[in-house]
Amino acid sequence: MKINRASDLSKIKKQGLELLSPATTRITVGSATCGLAKGAGKVLEALKYEVKKQKIQAEVVAVGCNGLCYAEPIVEVIQPGKPRITYGPVAVERVGELLKAIKTGKVVQDLALARHDEEAYCLNIAPLKYAKGKVPAALSGIKEYRKQDFFKNQLKLVSKNAGTISPSRIEEYIALDGYKALAKVLTEMKPEDVIKEVTVSKLRGRGGAGFPTGLKWQACRSAAGDKKYIVCNGSEGDPEIGMHRSFLESDPQAIIEGMAIAGYAVGAEAGYIYVNDRYVVALERLEEAIKQAEQTGLLGSNILGSGFSFSLTVKRGGGAYVCGEETALLNALEGLSGEPRPRPPYPAQQGLFGKPTVVNNIETLANIPLIALHGGKWFAKIGTASSTGTKIVALSGAVAQPGWVEVPLGTSVKAIIETFGKGTGTGKKVKAFQTGGPSGGVLPASLLNIKLDYDQLTKAGSLLGSGGLLVMDEGTDMLDMAKFLTDFFAEETCGKCSTCREGVKRLQEIIDSIMQGYGTKEHLNLVKRMAAAMSDTAACALGKTAAVPFLSVLKHFPKEVEGKLLRKGA
């Protein structure tokens, strides 16, 4: 249905709500890549087949990921008047059992993870009430999700829809207040007001450098240019993170809405979304979502009769780490080699095709509809004074329950590892952790109380980055870790600037010689000096920070490294 008035959104919202809490049963299967890898595809097929065969009055829907990646495949069951039940991991062999339980109004106790009596999605949204009246006895044994650590300690704002709505149905996105922000912006706000709200929110880029988004937008709006562009950075070249992929697979409409609002604010009529080509499912869902937004009249010309037009194009990237660097990304978008450009000019002045361009990453853009809808002041209250809002953290490495969670900025690393990761899961203690992806520093367990905060992490020699949290336990060889990360940079350096190209290669060699037992103190001094030269002279953040992992290992675990050096007389 194509709409051209903001008020028509409510009609779609009604349709969406009917889909989300239907009069019959709704069975959802977490079908993001994390689920699919664990067999969610088969589960989905089996459920569909059996529902049809057994003539069960139910709809089986593929949804995204709710962060419980360790328990995939996740299946949720919503029956009228009953709490929503989260099951996992549901192997395909247990589908029959599950359907039997659904038919008979029972529960598969050993698979049930949580019970949702009602779902409060976000502030100002009326909660979706599932359970009507008293919870049936069969279900009362399952812990209500709000009483579980995993759920109650999260603040799901940007990821509120993930795992609940179908990424392929714009109605379900609209049902949970989707596009309300865009409608508000287009009908009630001037572009300057939008930028003001973003500035007041103190939102900082969720990609790496943490640059204030409002300032970036203002610079682009003020820059002279007949055309302007919004570019969404979905390159995500970090090795251990997959939350952008997961986000696109779960809630692509949020990115589209965020980009349209950004376009309106800075005066751009076209946007590009650059997504890693390996993200097959994400790309499929994103392209479908764009099509639906166009068909609904929420992308294209004269959106909601406001006179504002905005179109989106998806571009597939090769997945190079350096293409997450915004100027390298712009080069790649233009069909050039993915190598950084000299800055200045900054993209906001001269970006894509030489025009003023805002480059924001997926998570930054996903925050925009919330800020536009609820206001910058509301947003600024979340998190800490200088790091506002929430952050999605991808938890990996030595944790019992890997996955991703959304917490207010300012939450301590320790809390995240313990509450959501449930410890190392190996019986060993946490030895070290790394935040911010490969460019971040490796910090020792003694700093576990550090808070997720741009400035604190930078001060400690790491960075918030895109939100990776890699945990290492006592069994980890730190030099091995440094080698893994340095090898990653050697693989990913584009080779344009001399310091990074040559420097990373030399770092690699020094680590190798230490590992082979030929390392000397001289080598360690050399690393320090070269790291200084790299951070001084490399062209982009990749080169400037390539030595950080090794340096931080040297700083925090000196004995471990020195113990491997060549001993006199040996």
Added chain:
Amino acid sequence: MIRLTIDNKEVVTEDGATILEAAARAGIRIPTLCYHEKLQPFGACRICVVEVEQMKGRLTPSCSTPATEGMVVRTSSEQIIKARKTVLELLLIQHPLDCPWCDKGGECQLQNLTYEYGVSRNRFKDKKSDHPVDYLSPLVERNTNRCVLCGMCVRVCDEVVGASEWSMVNRGISTKIATDFDRPLNCEFCGECENICPVGALTNRMFKFKARAWEVENVSTVCSFCSTGCAIKLSLKDGRIVRALGEEEGAANQGSLCIKGRFGYEYVMSGERISRPLVRKNGTLTPATWEEALQAVAEGLKAVKEQAGPGAVAGLCSARLTNEEAYLFQKLLRAVIGTNNVDNSGGYAHRGYSSGLSLPPLEFKDLQSCDRFLVIRSNVSETHPVVGYRVNVAVKQKGAQLIVADPRRIKLARFAQTYLAHKPGTEIALLNGLAHTILTEGLENREFVAARTEGIEELKKSLVQFTPSFVEQATGIAGKDLVEAARRFASGTRAAIIISAGMGFPGDDAALARCAANLALITGNAGKPGAGVLFLGEKSNSHGSVDMGAVPDLLPGPQELAKDPVRQAFAKAWGAAIAAEPGLTCEQIIAGAEQGSIKALYCAGENPLQAYPDTKKTKTAFGKLQFLVVQELFLTPTAQMAHVVLPAASFAEKDGTYTNAEGRVQRLHQALPPCGETKTDAEIFCRVAKALGKDLGSWNPAAVMAEIASLAPRYHAVSYATLTVKGHLLSDAADREAPGAEGAARFSLLPVDVIAPEAPSAEFPFTLLIGSTLFHCGTLSTRSSAICSVYPQARLEINPGDARALDIRDNDTVQVSSATGALTITAKIIARQSPGAVFIPYHFLSPAAQELASAAQLQTRVKIEKRTETSL
């Protein structure tokens, strides 16, 4: 303007300048490896880092950081020096340090910086890079072991030359400069890549092991090929030229060169040079002394003059003679012999600018500020490559819009917003069609037309017939494309129309020039920099030869022979009466020889038997001459027919000046002693005059120029005492910015009717286009082995569809015949060639395209047959 402080020095620089540029302006040197002023900043080498106080002590590359108001910059500090040293160490780890046998030794930036920063030890150790050296390509050697990956070769090839032959391939530490899959170069071989290479990764194969950089003596002179007039430096060692370099200070070329300029100098040192005078004795040319030869010339000319009058003597000169020599040559004929029968360049190749164009020329540097280009009958990237570079830069870097009209899909068509593939020979109809559309759509610059031109009504009337549909029929260009091109052209503020002249092109240049001038004038594209018509003569002194009066109807200046006061002034200066009757043109001279009215011919550097159309006819005509004297470098086909051959010095063996296509007079400096007994053309002319009993004055070029300056107002300010390497821009070119206020010249709009090209006939279905290739210029370049290693002989370029229809494959031998002659040639199937037309370059002795052409016709029609017989 921006004010900033660099190393405690107050610096004022223009907006948009980088820190590096601002520093350079203030005389502060910042070391670089990947920066070049001709290229966009790249920021790869990280040597040029500086400290900016406002950037919290972080280092920033000065090559790409714009200077801003109040910046406080330090270009050397302990931190900076340390960083630069580390970068150098890193670059040197795998560098082979084969400096003793590297041809860049002595002028290698890496070597110099290593020395400057005292990087005598390297803290890093690794194996030296040992990739095989790439000798696959002619002229350029690639040794990636020495490469510092500054990317300058890749960028100059893309941003300036527009060939995009080199790329950075692979990633990270495996990055290297290469062609696709490391195939040999298949490019323009301009050598800009090896020239810009700061290290020895790309080197000039001709220079290999010839000399150390510090051993050579560099002589600054001007390239002898086309009329771009690139300033070059010839490097000499042991009395031989070992290489040619572009002169960075050169105003015409800013250090750039093409294949001809960089690699084409070898002909100067060819073993085939004539080193002694030759006199025909008993039917054979026999070595003789200068006295004998000059005596023979004097007797031969005198005999004809006495028997048949001065009108039976004629002179043809090359457009490669210096201004001074061209001046002396026409003076010899006019003042000593007493005839105006003097011409050059086949008599028609100069008419575009000698009699067609009334607008002052454009200055090359201003092409970079143009926002519209119309390139018509000009494969400028091949005829005048360095001018082509300027168009590339304007279009690719600065966003100028380009309209290319050419039957062949020439290189510039790739970058063009509008490409018009018209039928061969219909340029005039196309230009008139553009003018018609602009006038009917009201897109003309009315203010300019009213203030600065006359004849608009007549022009409008004459253009009535050139409706889009008429033009479509004539040229094959769809009406809507014509209209689009016209709108695109008219919407610019500074438009340049570029046309190449040359021996191979048909002889309607004068009309073409008038049409182009009309188009420029109605759109107001005159009287401001970067706007107007650039008519590019073929050879190094094509424009100077006309200025010096080496044409039948002009006296030096050029000033009109028909005007009495002009003639009187020259008569007074030369002490000889000057005939009022204009002399014979080149075509008339050849016709005269055939009919017997011309009995003696003096060819000075001109080689009609190889370069003029209709070789058979020319040969017959020359056979009838009573006396033919040829003054040459080589025993050309023309020289072989001569009664006396006088050996002349080449451009590298003499002083003098050339005037290029933008009207810049530039100085040649003698680099080599004359080969054998050769003498400069100037000296020979004076000695011939002396043998005839007259005095032409001094042959010292400076003195001759002083005489020219006293007689030719345009050359009034030209003096050897003040000529610098930047040359002297002639006054009308320099004054073209003069506002259109009172007294400013009004430009005439001159109607031109269309000259319909002959329609293809059943017998001769193809149109033969004869012209220049990128690799050659005139016939001299065929004597350079380096150039011939890339392009050794003429090939027939034919469209793939036509080739298929004739069952011709690449490299097949085909027979091409016209009404005038026939030849066999190797076919080259090439998509850029338009269907129904074929192309043969004219430079070569055999197969010689000009044997097929007729001077009487604009178009040559040919038939093409595949040669089926196989012979051993």
